[in-house]
Amino acid sequence: MTAADQAGIEMEDVRLKLGTHAFHFDCRLPAGRIVAVSGPSGAGKSTFLNLLAGFERPDVGRIRMRGADVTAAYPAERPVSVVFQDNNLFAHLDLFTNVGLGIDSTLKLTAEDRRNISEAFEKVGLANFERRMPATLSGGERQRAAFARALVRKRAVLLLDEPFAALDPGLRADMAELLLGLHMETGNTVIIVSHDPDEVRRIADYGVFIDKGAIVLAAPLSDYLAREDMPALRQFLRR
Ligand SMILES: Nc1ncnc2c1ncn2[C@@H]1O[C@H](COP(=O)(O)OP(=O)(O)OP(=O)(O)O)[C@@H](O)[C@H]1O
Numbered sequence: 001m002t003a004a005d006q007a008g009i010e011m012e013d014v015r016l017k018l019g020t021h022a023f024h025f026d027c028r029l030p031a032g033r034i035v036a037v038s039g040p041s042g043a044g045k046s047t048f049l050n051l052l053a054g055f056e057r058p059d060v061g062r063i064r065m066r067g068a069d070v071t072a073a074y075p076a077e078r079p080v081s082v083v084f085q086d087n088n089l090f091a092h093l094d095l096f097t098n099v100g101l102g103i104d105s106t107l108k109l110t111a112e113d114r115r116n117i118s119e120a121f122e123k124v125g126l127a128n129f130e131r132r133m134p135a136t137l138s139g140g141e142r143q144r145a146a147f148a149r150a151l152v153r154k155r156a157v158l159l160l161d162e163p164f165a166a167l168d169p170g171l172r173a174d175m176a177e178l179l180l181g182l183h184m185e186t187g188n189t190v191i192i193v194s195h196d197p198d199e200v201r202r203i204a205d206y207g208v209f210i211d212k213g214a215i216v217l218a219a220p221l222s223d224y225l226a227r228e229d230m231p232a233l234r235q236f237l238r239r
Contacts (some may be wrong), residue, residue: 008032008157008189014051014061023047023213029206031066031156034183034190036221038197038236042202044213045193046084052191053082065157076105081150083163088146089134095121095145096130102149113152120148123178125171140166147175151182158182160192176203193237196236201225209233 008031016023023044029035037045050056051063054075063071070078081089081102089098099117109117121127124144134142134226143166150158160179164172180203183190194200200207200221207224209217211232217224227233 008066009052009191010062010064010228011051012062012064012189014058014063014094016047016051016058018047018056020215021047025051025061025215027208027215029189029191029208029218031189032187033205034192034203035206036200037191037193037208037210038195038200039210039234040232043210045210046232047213048208048210048215049082049084049191049193052078052157053080053084053159054078063122079156080159081153081157082161083143083146083150083153084159084161085143085165088149089142091134094131094133095126095137096146098134098145099149099152100205102153116152117148120151123151124148138166140168140171143167144171144175147178151178154182154186155188157189157191160190162193162195164178165195178231179203197239209236 009029011025011027014025017229025048034189037048039045047056049197051058054073058071062069065079087217096117097107100109103109103113121130126141126148127145127146129141137145145164167175177201179190182188204221207217207219207221208215209230217227217230217233225237
C-alpha cells in the first residue's frame with residue numbers, strides 16, 4: 001500500500017437526522033486524491049460535506065482525517081479548507097481580510113503572506129478586488145474569492161461544493177486548472193461535489209455516489225464509470 005492509498009478520510013457508521021431526513025455515511029476515501037461526489041438533487045451531497053467540514057455533527061459514528069478523530073472538532077480545528085456555494089465569506093470584512101483569515105485567524109500576516117494573498121487574487125482573476133466588500137460582488141466573483149482563500153490556506157483536505165457552478169465555461173475551466181495545480185503542488189485530498197459527468201471524468205481519481213441519504217458506491221474512477229448495475233449512476237453518467 002502506498003501513502004496515497006491510505007485513508008485520508010474515514011466515516012465510520014455516521015448517522016444524522018435533519019427534520020424528516022435520515023443520513024447514513026460509511027466510507028474510506030484515499031488520501032491525496034481527487035474524489036468526486038455526485039448523486040440526485042436532495043440525495044445528501046451537501047450534508048456529506050457539512051459533516052466533513054464540521055458544520056454538522058453526527059448523531060452517532062466517527063469521522064477521521066489522516067487517522068485523527070475529528071468527530072467533535074470545530075470547523076476551524078479541522079485540517080480543511082472549504083469552497084461552498086454560499087456562506088463562504090464574512091459579509092462585514094473586505095476580500096483581502098476574508099482571504100487573510102484563511103492563513104491566520106488573528107490576521108498576523110507576514111510580508112510573504114501578503115504577497116501570497118495578492119498572487120491568489122491575481123490567479124483567480126480578481127486582481128483589483130482586494131478592498132471590495134462581499135455584497136458588491138457577483139455570485140461567481142464570491143466563489144472565486146473563496147477559492148483564493150483555499151489557495152493560500154493549503155490544508156490537507158479541500159472540500160468544494162459545486163465551486164464553479166456560477167461561472168461561465170471559460171472561467172470554469174481556468175478554475176479547474178488552478179484546482180489541479182494546487183492539488184499537484186500540495187498533494188491535498190480534494191472532495192468535490194459535481195453535477196457534471198464530464199468534469200468528474202476529467203479531474204477525479206475516485207467516485208462517490210450518494211442516493212437517498214446514503215453512499216451507494218465509493219470506488220476508483222475506472223470501476224465507478226464501469227458500473228452497469230446502478231440505474232441512478234448510469235443516468236447521471238449519460239447526462
Ligand atoms: N437542516 C435541515 N432540516 C431539514 N431537512 C434538511 C436540512 N438540511 C438538509 N435537509 C434536507 O436533506 C436533503 C438532502 O439535502 P442536501 O442539501 O444534502 O442534498 P444535495 O444532494 O446536496 O442536493 P442538491 O444537489 O439539490 O444541492 C434535502 O431533502 C434537504 O431538504
